[in-house]
Amino acid sequence: MSTFKAPKGTFDLIPPYSATYLAVRDAISGPLRRSGYGYVETPGFEDVNLFARGVGESTDIVTKEMYTLTTKGGSELALRPEGTASVLRAALEASLHKQGNLPVKLWYSGSYYRYERPQKGRYRHFSQVGAEAIGAEDPALDAELIILADQAYRSLGLRNFRILLNSLGDKECRPVYREVLQGFLRGLDLDEETRRRIEINPLRVLDDKRAEVQKQLVGAPSLADHLCDACKAYHSEVRALLTAAGVAFEDDEKLVRGLDYYTRTTFEFVHDGLGSQSAVGGGGRYDGLSEMIGGPALPSVGWALGVDRTVLALEAEGIELDIPPATSVFAVPLGEEARRVLFGLVTELRKAGVATDFGYGAKSLKSHMKNAHRSGARYALVAGERDLAEGLVQLKDMETGEQEPIALDRVVEELRAKSA
Template structure:
C-alpha cells in the first residue's frame, strides 16, 4: 500500500535546483557588502519569548496583533516564531553584554522568519531575510553606511529597477508635537472599531494602512516630517548629504512609517517597480529607544532587513541572472572501475582548486552519459577510460561549441 503524499504547508517558499542556485547567489550577494564593512555573523534562535515581540515590535502593529505564530510550549511558556530580526538581535546584545564592549556593535544575520499572512506572490508565511544592525552610536554617517550596504547588495545582484524611499520619523520631541495635531485630525474621521483601537495605541499606524479608503482619509493628515525638531532635521539633512556624496539616489516619502513601532529618525525602504503589490524588497531604519524598552542601556541603533525571496523575484523579473552562471566547470565520464577511481582523484584535485566538477555515476553507456552531461549544462566534458589513463591525456570537449582538444590530465586546471 502506497502512503498518501505529504505536501509542504501552505504559504511557504521552497527552492529546488536549479532555482536554489539563484537563491544562494542572491543571499550571498546581500551578505557580502556587510562582511566587507566589518559586520560579524550573529546566529540566533528562530523562536523567542513572545514578550520580546509584543514589547519590542509594538502591540499596535499588524505583525503582533495579526501575524505572529505563537504557541505555548511544554513548560507553559508563550513562545513565538520570529517575525523579524531586530528584536532578537537586541535581546542577544543585552543578554551577552555586547553593549558593554566596543561600540558600535556591528552584526549581520540571515535565516527564516515567519508571519501568518495570506499567501500570495512575494508574501509567504515562511520567508528569508538578510539583515544587519549597528548598535551603540547615534551618527548620521552610520545611517548612510547602512543604507549604502543594502544598496550595494542589490547592485551586486544586478538589480536596477528599484528606488530608495527615505524619510525621518524624528525624535521624541518631534513625535510628541506631531501626535498632538494628528490626534486632533483623526478625531474628525470615522473608523471601524479595530482601526480606532490601533489608532489609540499608535496613530502613526494609520499611515501604514493599505486600504484605499484609509489612504484617502489620511491624504491630508499632518506629516511628521513637518514637525522635526532642530536636532532631528540636522541629523536627517546630514544623512541626505552623505547619500548624495555616495551617489545613492533617493525619493523623500513623508507618508512612510514602515510596519514596526520601534522605528525613529532615519527610515527607509527599497521598492522594486516590477513586483506589483509586494514591491518592497527591503528596508529599515533607526530605533533609538528599543534597547531601553527591552531592559538594556539607552543606546541607539540602526539596521535593515532585506527580503531574499523578493530579491530573487526581482532578479527574475529583470532577467539579470543567467542560468549558466551556476553550471559545473567540468563533467567527467568514467568508463570502468579503474576510470571511476581516477575520476574521483581528478575531481578532488580540481575541486581543491575551486573548480566545480561533477562525475557521471551509475555506469551508464557513453551515449547516455553524454546526454546527461549536456543536460547538466557543464562547460566542459571529458571521457576517461583505460586508454586515457594509460596515455595521461583526455579529449576536453567544450559543450557550447563542440570544439575538442587533447589535454594532459595533470594540466586540466589550466584549461578550465
C-alpha cells in the same frame, strides 16, 4: 510522488533556481562584509515577549501574524517574524556593547515567519538579509546603511527601485505630533479596529493602504512640521550625506514602516515592477528598542532586505544573473577499471579546487554524456580500458566539441590551469 507537500504559504528552494537566491544573498551581504559588519546567527524562535515588547503589541505582526507555541515546559515562544529584536537581544546577551568600539556592526541572513494571506511576493515563510549598527547615534551611520543597500542592489543590475525617506522624530517631538494627529484622526469616519489603533499607535493609520482611508487623510497634520530642531538637523545631515554619495531618494512624509520601534530616520526600498507588494526592504533608526527589551540605552539603526522580493524584482526587470555552472569537469568512466581510476582522479581534482562530478551507475557512453551536458560542465573526462592501457584519458571540450588525449599524471595540473 510524496503525499506530503510544503505547508500552505511556503515554498522549497531547489536547483537550479536556488542558485539565484544564493547569489542575491551574496550580493546583499557583500558590501556589509567589506564595511566592518560581522555575521550573527540567532535561533528561529524566541521568547514571545521579545517581539510583543520590541516589535509592538499594536502591530499586525504581533496581533495577527505571529506563529506562537507553548513548550512542554510551559514556555511561550514565537517563530521569529523579523530579525532586529533577535539580533539586538543576542548582542545584549553577549555584552558586545561593553567591549568598546561602538557601534557594534552585525549582518545576518535567515528565514522569518508570519501568518499572512499568501500571495505573490508575500509568503508565510520568507528569507531576508539584514544589517544592524548598534550603539551609536550618528547620521553618517544611517547614511552608510542606505548607501550599502543601494550598492547591493546596483551590483545585481537593478535600476527600477526607489528609496523612500522620512523622519519619525524622537521622544521629545513625537509625543506632541502624536497628540495633534490623534485629534485629527478621531474626527474621521473609520472602522472600529482603526479607531483602536488611533489610541495605541496613530502613526500606523497613515500607513493604511485602503483608498477609503487615504482619501480621508488628505490634510492630516504633517510630522515634518512638528519635528524638533535636533531631529530636523539630524535628518538634514542624513539627506546631505546621501546626496553627496550620489544616492537618489524621495521624501515621503507618510512613510512610517510597520514596526513600533522606529525613531528619526526611516526608509523603504520599493520596486514598481512588483504590483501591490512593492516594498523589497526597509529599515530605520530605533533608538529606544534596547530599553524596551530590558537593555541599556543603545541608539541603533538597521535594515532588512527581502531575498524573495529581490528575486522578483530581478525577474520584473528581466535580469538574469551570470551564475557559473556548479560543475567544471564531468568524469565519464567506461568499464570497471576506468571507474576506479577516474574516481581517484575526481577526488584529486576536487582537492585541487576544480568543481568535478562523476558518472555514477552502469550507463552507456551516450547516457553519461547526456548527464555531462546537463551538469553544465565545460570539460568531460572520458576513459575506457584502451585509454588506460596507454596511460591516457580523453579530454573533451563540451563547448567546441574538440577532444584531445592527456597523460593520466597530467590531468589535475591541466584542468586546474583551464579552470583557473
